[in-house]
Amino acid sequence: MSANVAPGVAARPTSYSSAQIMLHWVMAAMIVFQVVMGENIGPAWLAFRDGTTPAEADLFAANVHVAVGMGVFALAVIRIFLRVTHGAPPLPAGQSRLQTTIAHAVHAILYLVIVAMPISGAIAWFGGVEIAGTVHHFAKPVIVIAVALHVVGALVQHFVKKTDVLRRMIRPERHAA
Numbered sequence: 001m002s003a004n005v006a007p008g009v010a011a012r013p014t015s016y017s018s019a020q021i022m023l024h025w026v027m028a029a030m031i032v033f034q035v036v037m038g039e040n041i042g043p044a045w046l047a048f049r050d051g052t053t054p055a056e057a058d059l060f061a062a063n064v065h066v067a068v069g070m071g072v073f074a075l076a077v078i079r080i081f082l083r084v085t086h087g088a089p090p091l092p093a094g095q096s097r098l099q100t101t102i103a104h105a106v107h108a109i110l111y112l113v114i115v116a117m118p119i120s121g122a123i124a125w126f127g128g129v130e131i132a133g134t135v136h137h138f139a140k141p142v143i144v145i146a147v148a149l150h151v152v153g154a155l156v157q158h159f160v161k162k163t164d165v166l167r168r169m170i171r172p173e174r175h176a177a
């Protein structure tokens with residue numbers, strides 16, 4: 001409940017580290033790629049499900065989706081470790097409770113996406129579990145809405161509220177209040 005730092009826990013950093021920033025943008029590009037190109041795995045997925053052999057190009061497209069998705073999972077593990085050990089700067093002062101709640105909820109959904117999407121995809125692809133593929137499939141609109149809210153939030157912070165929220169996800173140095 002309290003905003004105080006618990007004994008033994010490091011104070012919140014004033015900025016994200018370079019590694020956190022790099023991971024954020026590399027993973028953002030990977031997620032956009034996965035969502036935009038996601039349907040390319042469809043033909044190979046249907047072929048496996050129906051017990052037929054997919055065309056070589058379809059299998060290649062599927063392998064790209066699987067490899068990039070597994071890469072997201074590997075980077076997510078590193079990212080969550082850094083989030084726990086380094087922490088994150090506090091949200092700007094003077095935000096409404098509603099704004100803070102939305103920002104935190106969207107971040108939680110995005111963390112869920114980078115962990116649960118590779119896992120559900122892998123269970124579907126390697127385990128042939130169709131229900132996991134269905135969950136994976138229906139997650140797409142949720143991801144699109146969460147990323148859209150996230151991007152609008154970042155742009156409003158930068159251009160309307162003129163806070164350093166976007167800048168601190170671009171450059172690691174300390175920013176004056």
Ligand code: HEM
Nearest residue numbers: 034035038039045066069070072117118121122125133137
């Ligand atoms: C962050 C990582 C991932 C994202 C954002 C993602 C996103 C997507 C999207 C948008 C689709 C197309 C859904 C549709 O409109 O039909 C899809 C399909 C699929 N993906 Fe992924 N994916 C990820 C990782 C993976 C991984 C690691 C695997 C396998 C190891 C995988 C396996 C599949 C399969 C089998 C389908 C077809 C499922 C179906 O349409 O029913 N995905 N993915």
Ligand code: HEM
Nearest residue numbers: 027028031032083088091107110111147151154165166169
């Ligand atoms: C597309 C996939 C994306 C994912 C999965 C993603 C994920 C995340 C997550 C989980 C955080 C919270 C970090 C933390 O404090 O623990 C975050 C922060 C942030 N993201 Fe993204 N992001 C994405 C795209 C973008 C884009 C396109 C922009 C730019 C408009 C952006 C701008 C930011 C900013 C400015 C922050 C820092 C927020 C703050 O310091 O309070 N993100 N992102």
